[in-house]
Amino acid sequence: MLASGDPHLADCHHPLVRDLAWILQAPDLIHAEWPGRPSHDALGLADDCQRNAFLLRLEATPQLLEQRVGTTVEGRMGLYHERLWQFLLDAAPGTRLLAHNLRIHQGKRTLGELDLLYRRRCDPMPIHLEVAIKFYLGLPEGPGEPSDQARWIGPGGADSLATKREHLHRHQLRLTERAETRLAIRLHTRPRDVGPSPEPFIQPQLAMPGVLFYPWHQTLPPPREATQDHLRGEWLRWGEWRNFRDGLPRGIRAAWLAKPHWLALPRDEAFAPLRDVEARLSQHFQGHGSPVQIALLAGGDRHMGDGYRRLFVVADDWPRQIPLPPAKAFG
Numbered sequence: 433m434l435a436s437g438d439p440h441l442a443d444c445h446h447p448l449v450r451d452l453a454w455i456l457q458a459p460d461l462i463h464a465e466w467p468g469r470p471s472h473d474a475l476g477l478a479d480d481c482q483r484n485a486f487l488l489r490l491e492a493t494p495q496l497l498e499q500r501v502g503t504t505v506e507g508r509m510g511l512y513h514e515r516l517w518q519f520l521l522d523a524a525p526g527t528r529l530l531a532h533n534l535r536i537h538q539g540k541r542t543l544g545e546l547d548l549l550y551r552r553r554c555d556p557m558p559i560h561l562e563v564a565i566k567f568y569l570g571l572p573e574g575p576g577e578p579s580d581q582a583r584w585i586g587p588g589g590a591d592s593l594a595t596k597r598e599h600l601h602r603h604q605l606r607l608t609e610r611a612e613t614r615l616a617i618r619l620h621t622r623p624r625d626v627g628p629s630p631e632p633f634i635q636p637q638l639a640m641p642g643v644l645f646y647p648w649h650q651t652l653p654p655p656r657e658a659t660q661d662h663l664r665g666e667w668l669r670w671g672e673w674r675n676f677r678d679g680l681p682r683g684i685r686a687a688w689l690a691k692p693h694w695l696a697l698p699r700d701e702a703f704a705p706l707r708d709v710e711a712r713l714s715q716h717f718q719g720h721g722s723p724v725q726i727a728l729l730a731g732g733d734r735h736m737g738d739g740y741r742r743l744f745v746v747a748d749d750w751p752r753q754i755p756l757p758p759a760k761a762f763g
Contacts, residue, residue: 469639476526665742
C-alpha cells in the first residue's frame with residue numbers, strides 16, 4: 433500500500449504536497465474501456481529524479497499550490513481532489529491546463545460539466561480528463577454476485593462503485609461526443625491552445641484513485657474491473673473492535689484521518705498510541721457515529737507488510753442504506 437514509507441513521500445512534509453505526491457503514485461481503482469489517466473511521461477515526470485525534483489520544489493515554495501487548493505481544505509474531498517489535479521496539470525512540465533469545470537449547455541439546459549481540459553505541451557489537441565477520488569467498503573452480502581460493483585458502497589451509503597461507474601460511462605465520459613461540447617471548447621480556449629480543429633476526436637480520460645476496504649474476517653473477492661494493484665484496507669464494526677485490537681502486534685500506533693486528507697497517510701511522527709485513538713473512537717460511537725477512517729502503523733512488523741494499514745470503523749448498525757444498483761444491472 434502506498435503510505436508514508438513511499439520514497440516519493442519521504443521528503444515531503446507539507447500536507448498538500450504529500451497529497452499531490454500520492455496522486456502521482458496511487459493506482460486507479462478500476463480499469464475499463466476508457467483510456468486511463470495522463471501518464472508520468474505525458475506530465476513530463478517520467479523518472480524518479482524528475483518527480484522528486486518537482487515535489488521538492490513545491491515543498492520549498494508551496495505558495496501557488498496553497499492558493500489553488502487552500503480554500504477547499506475544509507470542504508468536500510471531491511473538490512479538493514479536483515483542485516490538486518488542476519494544479520498538477522498546470523504546473524507539470526509536460527502539460528498545460530486549458531479549462532476546468534467547463535459547463536456544457538444546450539440552450540438554457542445544462543448538459544454536464546467537464547472536470548478538466550488539458551493538452552500536452554508537444555501536442556495542441558485537447559484531452560478531457562474526469563477525476564474522482566473514491567473510498568468504498570465491500571459488503572459480504574448485498575446486491576448481485578459477490579464480485580458485483582454494487583456491493584461496494586461509500587461509507588455514507590449514498591453511492592456505490594456500480595452507480596459511479598455507470599454515470600461516468602453513460603454521461604461524463606461521453607460529453608465530448610456532443611457538438612455542444614466542441615463548441616464550448618472553442619469558445620473557452622484561445623486559438624493557440626488547441627489545434628486548427630478539435631472536431632475529429634477529443635480523447636476522454638479517467639483518473640479514479642482511492643481505496644477498497646474489505647470486510648475484516650470475511651471473504652469477499654475484488655469487484656469486477658478492479659485493477660490488480662488497487663489500494664486495499666479493511667473495515668469492521670465498532671462491536672468487533674476489541675477482538676480486532678487484541679490481534680494486533682504490540683507497539684501499534686494509530687492516526688485519525690480527517691477529510692479531505694484521506695489521500696497520503698500522515699508522517700510517522702503524527703501517529704499516536706493506539707489507546708488514544710481507541711478512546712476517541714469509544715466516545716465517537718457512543719451515539720450513532722459516522723464511519724471513521726484510521727491508519728495503523730506497526731513500524732515494519734511483518735504482520736502488516738510495509739507497516740501501514742488503513743481501516744474503517746463503522747457503527748454496529750452500518751450500513752443504514754444501500755444504493756440501488758444502476759438500471760443496467762436489472763437489464
